[in-house]
Amino acid sequence: MIRAASGAALYYLLPLLAGYGLLSGRGSSLATAWASGSLALLALVGLANVVFGWSAPELRHGFLAVSVTFLAARGLGEIRRRLRDRKGWPRALTLAGAGVLGIALLAQVLLRSDSPYPSFVNWDALQHLTLAREMNRGAFSLDLTRYSDTFQLATYAPVYHAPLFLAWVASGATAEGLYWFLDLLHSLLAALVTFRLGWSIRGKALDALLAGSLGALTLESQIAMTGFSHMPQNLAGMYFAVCAADFLDRKVPPRELTIQLLYLAVAHFFVGGIGVALLGALHIVRALDQKGGLMVGLKVGGVLIVAVSFLLAGYNSAFRMDPFSIGDSAAFNLSADQKNDLFRHWYGYGYYAYGILLAVLAWRTKGVRLRIFCVVTGLLVPAILFPFPYSFKLFALAHFVLAPLVAAALASAFFEGRTRGVQVVNLALLVSAWFSIFAVNQELSLKRWLRFEGVFTLVSQDEMVAARFLDQPRYRDTLLVAEPATQHILEGLSGVNTAGGTYATAATRGQLMDIFSSGSPERVRVSVFAVRDALRQGSHDLRLLAVGPRAAHWMALDADDRLATFENIWTPQRATLGDEARVAFLAGSPGFQLVFKNPALALIEVSRPTTP
Amino acid sequence: MKRADAASLIACGGFVAWILAGINPGNSQPWISIEGFRAEASHDGLTISDEDDAREYTPLSPARDGWVLGNGQISGLARFEDFPFARSRPGVEILDLLLSTMGAGRPHFDYAGQAGGRFEARRWNGAFRVRKLVSLPEGAQPRRYLHVLAPAGTLIIHLDGLPVTRRASDGTARDEIPEKTRITIVSLLTGRGWLLERPGGSRAYLNTVSYQIELESAFELAGRRASSTLTISPFRRSRG
Numbered sequence: 001m002i003r004a005a006s007g008a009a010l011y012y013l014l015p016l017l018a019g020y021g022l023l024s025g026r027g028s029s030l031a032t033a034w035a036s037g038s039l040a041l042l043a044l045v046g047l048a049n050v051v052f053g054w055s056a057p058e059l060r061h062g063f064l065a066v067s068v069t070f071l072a073a074r075g076l077g078e079i080r081r082r083l084r085d086r087k088g089w090p091r092a093l094t095l096a097g098a099g100v101l102g103i104a105l106l107a108q109v110l111l112r113s114d115s116p117y118p119s120f121v122n123w124d125a126l127q128h129l130t131l132a133r134e135m136n137r138g139a140f141s142l143d144l145t146r147y148s149d150t151f152q153l154a155t156y157a158p159v160y161h162a163p164l165f166l167a168w169v170a171s172g173a174t175a176e177g178l179y180w181f182l183d184l185l186h187s188l189l190a191a192l193v194t195f196r197l198g199w200s201i202r203g204k205a206l207d208a209l210l211a212g213s214l215g216a217l218t219l220e221s222q223i224a225m226t227g228f229s230h231m232p233q234n235l236a237g238m239y240f241a242v243c244a245a246d247f248l249d250r251k252v253p254p255r256e257l258t259i260q261l262l263y264l265a266v267a268h269f270f271v272g273g274i275g276v277a278l279l280g281a282l283h284i285v286r287a288l289d290q291k292g293g294l295m296v297g298l299k300v301g302g303v304l305i306v307a308v309s310f311l312l313a314g315y316n317s318a319f320r321m322d323p324f325s326i327g328d329s330a331a332f333n334l335s336a337d338q339k340n341d342l343f344r345h346w347y348g349y350g351y352y353a354y355g356i357l358l359a360v361l362a363w364r365t366k367g368v369r370l371r372i373f374c375v376v377t378g379l380l381v382p383a384i385l386f387p388f389p390y391s392f393k394l395f396a397l398a399h400f401v402l403a404p405l406v407a408a409a410l411a412s413a414f415f416e417g418r419t420r421g422v423q424v425v426n427l428a429l430l431v432s433a434w435f436s437i438f439a440v441n442q443e444l445s446l447k448r449w450l451r452f453e454g455v456f457t458l459v460s461q462d463e464m465v466a467a468r469f470l471d472q473p474r475y476r477d478t479l480l481v482a483e484p485a486t487q488h489i490l491e492g493l494s495g496v497n498t499a500g501g502t503y504a505t506a507a508t509r510g511q512l513m514d515i516f517s518s519g520s521p522e523r524v525r526v527s528v529f530a531v532r533d534a535l536r537q538g539s540h541d542l543r544l545l546a547v548g549p550r551a552a553h554w555m556a557l558d559a560d561d562r563l564a565t566f567e568n569i570w571t572p573q574r575a576t577l578g579d580e581a582r583v584a585f586l587a588g589s590p591g592f593q594l595v596f597k598n599p600a601l602a603l604i605e606v607s608r609p610t611t612p
Numbered sequence: 613m614k615r616a617d618a619a620s621l622i623a624c625g626g627f628v629a630w631i632l633a634g635i636n637p638g639n640s641q642p643w644i645s646i647e648g649f650r651a652e653a654s655h656d657g658l659t660i661s662d663e664d665d666a667r668e669y670t671p672l673s674p675a676r677d678g679w680v681l682g683n684g685q686i687s688g689l690a691r692f693e694d695f696p697f698a699r700s701r702p703g704v705e706i707l708d709l710l711l712s713t714m715g716a717g718r719p720h721f722d723y724a725g726q727a728g729g730r731f732e733a734r735r736w737n738g739a740f741r742v743r744k745l746v747s748l749p750e751g752a753q754p755r756r757y758l759h760v761l762a763p764a765g766t767l768i769i770h771l772d773g774l775p776v777t778r779r780a781s782d783g784t785a786r787d788e789i790p791e792k793t794r795i796t797i798v799s800l801l802t803g804r805g806w807l808l809e810r811p812g813g814s815r816a817y818l819n820t821v822s823y824q825i826e827l828e829s830a831f832e833l834a835g836r837r838a839s840s841t842l843t844i845s846p847f848r849r850s851r852g
Contacts, residue, residue, distance in 0.1 A: 348631030349632065350630030350631040353630055413623070414620055414624040414627070417616065418616070418617055419614070419617055421617075422617045422620055422621055426620065426621065426624040429625060430628060433628040433631055433632050436632060437632070
């Protein structure tokens with residue numbers, strides 16, 4: 001557990017230390033240091049893997065250890081200097097920060113109380129572990145699809161994965177333990193980032209306290225999972241908020257802005273790309289508005305945004321615009337009713353009230369910077385409401401922006417000019433309400449259908465044990481065949497290769513259906529060897545077949561759902577007599593050798609069938 | 613206290629009430645399960661078989677585990693857990709119902725897809741409609757029951773306005789309910805109730821031991837597909 005916790009801490013520390021090490025003595029901001037450090041780590045991993053290749057792991061690791069330690073040592077010196085020279089924080093801000101951290105911790109205790117260490121609740125992480133492991137083996141490319149066929153699209157550069165690989169190797173943590181702490185740390189940091197942005201907006205500790213509390217207690221429980229899961233788009237969103245605070249705090253020099261935008265763009269092409277557009281617009285509008293002449297234009301812009309949002313919020317699902325809803329992505333184009341439902345569960349039933357308060361704040365504010373910020377980031381609202389398949393992923397950005405803006409609006413409406421007693425009562429009322437919404441939301445729209453034997457987890461302990469068994473040299477070059485969710489889990493946790501994991505192609509899924517429905521062992525063997533990995537085939541004569549209760553449940557889905565990548569057997573399942581019978585039937589057949597069995601999985605070595 | 617402070621307190625209280633409106637843990641609703649068949653994996657692949665009797669369902673820990681079939685197979689209870697948004701079906705409004713089940717104790721967590729088929733739940737003019745659709749292998753017949761469960765203590769089944777008490781007997785007490793009898797399920801906590809609409813042509817039975825309504829012949833067969841639809845409409849009665 002200590003290794004896992006230190007691995008998670010290293011994930012955040014390494015880029016920061018490397019960044020401060022690179023920019024030592026230049027007075028750059030934290031946002032610039034993080035971007036520089038992350039890009040530098042990616043470059044170092046690339047250099048090591050390209051120069052030393054697969055064949056010299058000691059040289060690769062040695063080079064990385066020396067270069068990263070050098071940068072980190074410089075970074076440590078820089079941080080020490082800054083801490084020595086820093087001006088003290090206002091006491092109210094320190095108290096507010098402690099309050100936010102307390103609320104965030106309380107929320108996480110509630111959220112993760114039935115996910116004891118090391119339960120696994122981050123589905124996407126399994127892909128990232130695969131990529132980090134490939135980096136550790138010496139692979140390097142900026143194109144994700146070159147690492148593993150579990151990546152069907154390159155939607156970001158591996159800037160997320162370089163620190164993951166380094167922190168994982170340096171800590172020696174288990175994969176599941178590392179992500180348990182990464183998710184937890186991400187949730188706490190997300191609350192602190194909204195707190196920080198809340199401070200930057202108007203420089204008021206109360207705003208920061210409200211922003212951090214709302215940020216900690218807002219859970220986008222589907223599609224975005226912003227404050228819950230450590231993943232590239234959420235990290236990009238968090239980084240956008242750090243840059244936004246930087247924009248509000250000072251005039252960012254062009255060189256630093258370039259580094260920030262570059263990192264944001266490669267961190268996630270969609271979320272980061274929109275972030276780049278917004279951040280760029282913020283700086284451009286401020287540059288154009290040196291004398292405040294754009295105030296009227298900004299008011300008009302704000303009114304337009306409200307009008308467009310209103311229209312989009314009310315569009316009828318019968319007239320849905322589905323310009324990009326092709327294949328599986330159509331499943332993520334939510335109707336107006338569905339979006340409304342989600343908003344209510346994330347933000348409370350009267351979430352419209354936030355919109356009204358925000359519009360009032362944007363209209364009445366005298367500060368040019370704040371109005372620019374309100375109007376430009378306000379564009380996220382119609383973007384989320386637009387009937388585009390993955391528009392809810394923009395909550396990765398909106399989560400961090402809406403909470404501080406709403407906080408400023410609430411502070412302005414209910415706190416300013418009031419006595420301390422009234423402020424305390426109002427604060428207690430709001431935080432209690434947000435906590436109630438969070439408690440109901442996390443139970444009903446996140447965990448409710450993801451429990452196994454009382455534990456909120458996507459992977460059972462028995463499946464983790466099976467993954468540890470697979471992590472041995474004998475299977476390093478062996479293709480494992482299983483139902484898609486099991487492939488995804490075992491590939492991520494053990495490093496064994498599968499054909500596409502949960503993103504298996506239709507052809508692979510067809511073979512899997514044959515394997516799990518056939519009554520002929522010979523036909524099963526033929527189908528197991530008919531499965532094709534798009535990148536590497538591995539051993540010619542040996543394959544592994546994993547049989548567990550998820551397979552029976554996957555076969556019970558409609559045929560359309562079995563072919564869909566968004567439909568999975570998400571939770572572990574209890575084994576049935578049917579599963580037992582299937583394992584016994586295969587294990588007793590020629591060409592099959594049972595090598596591992598526990599209540600969750602049986603692993604069977606399959607030898608190549610003789611060609612007639 | 614200054615007038616402005618009082619106004620601020622009232623405004624903030626009103627605002628909080630607004631964002632909390634609709635979250636009402638005391639508003640329990642009946643759990644509806646649609647059963648009638650089970651899926652079992654065997655060495656020949658997947659088979660779907662008829663079930664003989666509801667007595668095969670043994671309550672393990674109703675507060676947590678759901679029901680388990682006699683042979684250890686998990687049944688496909690529809691607890692409205694079907695992931696409503698993954699399939700992007702307009703009109704599916706399950707979360708409202710989920711919120712409302714809070715008062716009935718800890719809800720069940722069995723995934724609806726476990727017995728095969730798919731569930732849909734819709735709200736239509738205030739009524740909830742639950743539908744299950746399954747593919748059947750050649751020759752298979754679904755058992756013809758829909759069950760409406762009234763969970764532990766918080767919900768009472770009423771027939772023509774008269775409450776039915778739960779029996780603790782080990783045997784099965786199962787009586788047919790006349791066609792014209794009005795079946796309602798009423799929350800002890802809130803006084804709210806639901807009117808059960810029988811699917812066309814089905815017979816209804818009251819099981820006072822498992823405390824459920826069983827609707828026989830509720831499945832419609834069409835080729836290799838079978839479907840069933842259950843409708844409950846909310847109504848309010850006076851507590852008196």
